Amino acid sequence: MLQINTDNRINRDYGPPPEFRPGPVVSLAEVLAVLRFLRRHVPIIALTCCAALCISILYLIIAVPTFTAKAQLLVNSKATVLDASAVSTVVESQIAIIKSESIATAVIEKLDLAQDPEFATGHGSGMISRLLGWTKPETDANAARYAVEPFERRLSAKRVGPTFLIEITFDSKDPDRAAQILNAVVEKYTTPQLDNSGLQDGKWVKDRLNELSTQAFAAQKALEDYSKNGTQAADSAATIDKLAAAAESSKNAFENFRRMLRKTEATQQQSSPVFEASIVTGASPPLRVSSPRPRNVLGIAIGVGLLLGIAIAMLRDLLGGIRASGLEHRLSTEESRIERPLPNAVRPDHQSEASAKATSVRLTV
Incomplete structure (x- = not known):
């Protein structure tokens, strides 16, 4: 009893086992029919393949290589x-x-x-x-x-x-x-x-830096030379002040330009x-x-030619079958017309008998 209950529970949970359904099997007759079809239409398939190859070769000759x-x-x-x-x-x-x-x-x-x-x-x-x-x-x-x-x-x-x-x-x-x-x-x-x-032009930056450096050096050199060789005239103090101011201004311009270059370089590095x-x-x-690649073009041409030839052959068989069925229907219709018996009123012998009976009738008063 325990075994029976277990089996029932398993069948209830998982359901019946799946049915085995065999896949489609190609019979020998179908294979032979396909082979007969291909053998019967070999000229058409070969002709379409040759036409596709000729078109592909012409394309390879005309196409510009890339x-x-x-x-x-x-x-x-x-x-x-x-x-x-x-x-x-x-x-x-x-x-x-x-x-x-x-x-x-x-x-x-x-x-x-x-x-x-x-x-x-x-x-x-x-x-x-x-x-x-x-x-x-x-x-x-x-x-x-x-x-x-x-x-x-x-x-x-x-x-x-x-x-x-x-x-x-x-x-x-x-x-x-x-x-x-x-x-x-x-x-x-x-x-x-x-x-x-602007400042990102390297040649302009280099030339400007050299120019400011030269000006600062020349102003400082002029101040030192005048201090060494200057006289005790009344205007010597004023001249020294002017030279010192020029040297200080040139030095500040050079330092400010260098400081601005450093700041620009730091900004560029941070925004890299x-x-x-x-x-x-x-x-x-x-x-x-x-x-174009010749192998790919020729391979595609052969495949397209085969498919087109098979399609034309199938269409030809289809049209031939329709034509044959129409001819058989017409022949059967004509045969039915010939073999159908004529009615008695229409047959020639009955027409003569009817006419004879009609002429033999007389009217009496």
């Missing part, structure tokens, strides 16, 4: 503790900076890409848009801005997995040109961009970014074409 240069950057963190989400956010921000319009414009101006036919917009949709009045006409002033759009389409940057590596690529028809442009992009991103105005990038692999001219 070369892709690659470079890798390592984004180093200056912060002590950063979680994964913060790292991902900052790295994606650096990728956005690399692909920004400011860097694209700087590279275009540096390499004079606005005059390059590869980046010119005088052909295709750009010319059509200008003819329709959708865009402004291209001039020497805005030629660099028109070259930004094709430049951004060819530039790509992505993060390599969950690492600090950023892979940058650039596509061009010329492998040397692709590597040159990509190296310029990396240089513009990694090199600190200094403003050419949390991340800095370094080059891991520079761009070099690619040795192989990135697109």
Whole structure:
């Protein structure tokens, strides 16, 4: 009894065991039918494959080859503790900076890409848009801005997995040109961009510092020389006071300028970014074409040709079956019309007997 109660409880908790349902089984007859279908339509499938291969070969001959240069950057963190989400956010921000319009414009101006036919917009949709009045006409002033759009389409940057590596690529028809442009992009991103105005101009700062130092030294030297060789005239005290005031003013100007430079440098160090990038692999001219790839194009052409040939063969069989069924229906209709017996009133022998009976009747008064 105990065993029976335990079994009932198990069946009540877990339910009946699942039923075994065998999967679909392909019979030998179906396989043979498919083989007969393929053998019957081999010419059609072969013809579509040959047509697809011819089209793909023509595409490979006409298509302009594209070369892709690659470079890798390592984004180093200056912060002590950063979680994964913060790292991902900052790295994606650096990728956005690399692909920004400011860097694209700087590279275009540096390499004079606005005059390059590869980046010119005088052909295709750009010319059509200008003819329709959708865009402004291209001039020497805005030629660099028109070259930004094709430049951004060819530039790509992505993060390599969950690492600090950023892979940058650039596509061009010329492998040397692709590597040159990509190296310029990396240089513009990694090199600190200094403003050419104000105190951040290094040459102006150095010249100004030397000028103030020379003035302070000359004023102090004049004061010392006059103190040693000065006479006891009445105006000697006034001259010494003037020279001392000039020396003190030149010295204060030099010290104030140095103090301002130190303060500026400290402010720049405090506002420095949390991340800095370094080059891991520079761009070099690619040795192989990135697109179109002959193997991929030919493989896709063969696959499309096979599928198209099978589809045409199936459509042909379907149309043939519909035509055959229509012909059989028409033949069966005609046979039923021929084999159907005519009514007695319509048959020729009954018509003659009826006419004879009709003529034999006479009317009597």
